[in-house]
Amino acid sequence: MVSTIKHYVSVASCWARLAVQRQLEYPLFLFSWLLMIPIQYFSGIWMLKIIVDRFQALNGWDFPQLTFLYGLGLISHGIFVVFFINTWSIDHMVINGGFDRLLLRPMNVFFQLVASYVNFIGLIDCIPGVIIFLYGADIAGFDWTLANIGKLILVLIGGILIRAALFTSLGTIAFWTKRNGSMVGFALTMLERATMYPLSMYPYFLQALFTFIIPIGFISFYPAAEFLNADSGGLDLPLSFALWTPLVGVICFLIAGGIFKFGMRNYESAGS
Amino acid sequence: METVIEVKDLVKEYIIVKKESGLRGSIKSLLFPKKTKFNGVNGISFSIAPGEIVGYIGPNGAGKSTTIKMLTGILHPTSGSIKVCGISPQADRKAVVRKLGVVFGQRTQLYWDLRLGESFELLCRIYQIDQQAYDDNLAILTDVLKLQEFINTPVRQLSLGQRMRGDIAAAMLHSPSVLFLDEPTIGLDADAKHAIRNFIKEINRTRGVTVILTTHDLDDVEQLCSRIIVVNNGKLVEDGPIGSIIHKLTPHRLLVVELHEPADDLTTPHATVIKQEGLKIWYQFEKESISASELIAALSQKLPIQDISVKEPNVEDAIREVYKTTATR
Ligand SMILES: Nc1ncnc2c1ncn2[C@@H]1O[C@H](COP(=O)(O)OP(=O)(O)OP(=O)(O)O)[C@@H](O)[C@H]1O
Ligand SMILES: [Mg+2]
Numbered sequence: 001m002v003s004t005i006k007h008y009v010s011v012a013s014c015w016a017r018l019a020v021q022r023q024l025e026y027p028l029f030l031f032s033w034l035l036m037i038p039i040q041y042f043s044g045i046w047m048l049k050i051i052v053d054r055f056q057a058l059n060g061w062d063f064p065q066l067t068f069l070y071g072l073g074l075i076s077h078g079i080f081v082v083f084f085i086n087t088w089s090i091d092h093m094v095i096n097g098g099f100d101r102l103l104l105r106p107m108n109v110f111f112q113l114v115a116s117y118v119n120f121i122g123l124i125d126c127i128p129g130v131i132i133f134l135y136g137a138d139i140a141g142f143d144w145t146l147a148n149i150g151k152l153i154l155v156l157i158g159g160i161l162i163r164a165a166l167f168t169s170l171g172t173i174a175f176w177t178k179r180n181g182s183m184v185g186f187a188l189t190m191l192e193r194a195t196m197y198p199l200s201m202y203p204y205f206l207q208a209l210f211t212f213i214i215p216i217g218f219i220s221f222y223p224a225a226e227f228l229n230a231d232s233g234g235l236d237l238p239l240s241f242a243l244w245t246p247l248v249g250v251i252c253f254l255i256a257g258g259i260f261k262f263g264m265r266n267y268e269s270a271g272s
Numbered sequence: 273m274e275t276v277i278e279v280k281d282l283v284k285e286y287i288i289v290k291k292e293s294g295l296r297g298s299i300k301s302l303l304f305p306k307k308t309k310f311n312g313v314n315g316i317s318f319s320i321a322p323g324e325i326v327g328y329i330g331p332n333g334a335g336k337s338t339t340i341k342m343l344t345g346i347l348h349p350t351s352g353s354i355k356v357c358g359i360s361p362q363a364d365r366k367a368v369v370r371k372l373g374v375v376f377g378q379r380t381q382l383y384w385d386l387r388l389g390e391s392f393e394l395l396c397r398i399y400q401i402d403q404q405a406y407d408d409n410l411a412i413l414t415d416v417l418k419l420q421e422f423i424n425t426p427v428r429q430l431s432l433g434q435r436m437r438g439d440i441a442a443a444m445l446h447s448p449s450v451l452f453l454d455e456p457t458i459g460l461d462a463d464a465k466h467a468i469r470n471f472i473k474e475i476n477r478t479r480g481v482t483v484i485l486t487t488h489d490l491d492d493v494e495q496l497c498s499r500i501i502v503v504n505n506g507k508l509v510e511d512g513p514i515g516s517i518i519h520k521l522t523p524h525r526l527l528v529v530e531l532h533e534p535a536d537d538l539t540t541p542h543a544t545v546i547k548q549e550g551l552k553i554w555y556q557f558e559k560e561s562i563s564a565s566e567l568i569a570a571l572s573q574k575l576p577i578q579d580i581s582v583k584e585p586n587v588e589d590a591i592r593e594v595y596k597t598t599a600t601r
Contacts, residue, residue: 007400010397011394014397015394018386018390018394022385100341100346100376100381103345103365104345104346104369104372104374104381105369105398106365106367106369106370106398268347269341269346269347271337
């Protein structure tokens with residue numbers, strides 16, 4: 001067990017190193033890095049301004065709380081994109097036979113899929129989220145205690161696992177349909193609507209859907225409601241969402257892993 | 273008999289969704305997909321002993337790549353059983369692929385945007401190769417496959433022949449006991465083919481690696497394989513030593529005779545004239561019923577012969593014979 005973990009960590013770190021190297025070699029790297037950071041910074045400020053102009057108190061959520069929620073949703077999306085961007089191309093790999101290579105290596109296929117590309121450049125895209133979140137936390141009076149920071153990290157990890165599970169399950173459908181009908185765009189819209197705005201403003205059945213069936217309410221909405229004592233639309237669970245979100249995340253992730261493994265049995269590679 | 277590969281009644285069924293053209297067609301096939309079943313591999317059995325070099329040949333679409341993908345754990349067979357090194361690749365893929373090296377000539381297994389050397393480094397970690405063994409192995413492979421000129425080039429920039437050598441080296445890094453090569457010489461020039469054939473012979477001789485090779489280049493087969501398995505339409509057609517297959521499938525030989533002046537009667541009871549061009553005549557005869565020298569003696573009695581040569585059938589003739597007799601579906 002320990003040696004297996006060591007093995008996987010050693011391969012993952014080798015991949016990460018190679019990914020950084022590769023991204024550094026990109027000819028416009030420095031340029032884009034230097035250009036993108038201020039652009040991202042200003043777009044963050046600009047988005048914030050739009051939020052300030054547009055957000056009215058909504059279903060019992062006041063402006064500072066809305067900003068906090070919006071920022072949390074953005075950050076969790078940004079980090080997800082850094083580590084799990086390859087889950088977006090599962091259907092594509094199913095169709096063009098891209099799993100052949102992974103199947104020939106003596107390691108878990110899903111691990112290889114995800115670990116083989118860490119999208120470090122995506123970190124820049126997190127800047128607006130961080131700005132908006134910090135501003136929101138400030139005006140909403142978020143307490144930066146050690147306990148709260150710990151909770152925040154747990155919530156982010158759980159939320160990222162829930163996202164990964166969602167995209168993995170969607171990509172896995174291609175094992176049966178053998179079609180490249182990418183659901184990524186659709187899922188992204190759905191996630192944005194449900195993680196960056198209060199879930200409590202949607203009809204009851206959507207709230208139930210996003211809580212119990214596709215539990216994306218756990219990514220940011222419920223934790224934010226708890227952090228700020230805002231209206232959670234009636235869902236009360238014992239203990240903290242800082243525990244529930246990671247738990248839901250791990251469960252979803254394991255289920256998605258199971259579906260993926262089952263789908264692999266249907267993998268047909270590609271002719272040639 | 274000891275075996276490394278044991279295949280029984282292997283079947284792979286593909287489900288093909290027919291797509292219709294036009295908007296109406298694509299809506300229709302979205303709602304009511306027309307599915308047809310089709311067996312890419314249709315009941316194949318064979319076994320391979322350690323240290324053999326086996327040519328797995330057949331025309332396009334015969335099911336060669338499909339078989340190799342099942343043997344290497346990429347595809348799940350619809351029915352039938354596979355044992356590679358005593359283990360089923362479907363039951364324990366990771367344990368099996370550790371012992372295999374696989375090269376698909378059509379498609380690289382290397383990481384497209386890494387340098388060749390970086391790919392190797394990664395494979396070293398993936399297969400947990402001991403550093404000393406890795407260094408030694410890499411040194412040998414670099415030397416034999418002449419990798420030094422492009423080991424620092426990203427894989428996507430390599431030429432076909434360079435990439436193929438890189439792929440073969442990558443497949444051999446972890447010292448596999450079985451090597452699968454699906455068209456390893458496709459698109460290569462004579463030099464590169466020569467190098468790769470030598471390499472295959474070498475690892476077979478020195479390390480006792482079992483090699484399963486598919487190819488359309490029958491020179492590969494002639495030079496490397498002691499045994500061939502011929503498949504067509506997903507079924508096994510022939511399996512045996514190359515010589516006996518040639519003998520069995522092409523029992524005749526050719527005698528080419530050149531005359532110094534025209535003759536009236538060319539016929540002989542021992543052979544048939546199959547072709548005539550001016551003073552050159554091609555006789556076909558059964559090697560079972562008459563020897564070449566007897567035929568020559570008989571012919572020189574009646575014909576003004578200037579020159580004579582005997583043509584042995586080769587693998588190519590034999591294979592063409594097989595493809596002809598097992599008609600396409
Ligand atoms: N992913 C797939 N889906 C559907 N049919 C397939 C698939 N892969 C292969 N086939 C079909 O299965 C049959 C066998 O294909 P395979 O690739 O094994 O042939 P092959 O012997 O390797 O041929 P070639 O010499 O052209 O490489 C072909 O008729 C092919 O159309
Ligand atoms: Mg093929």
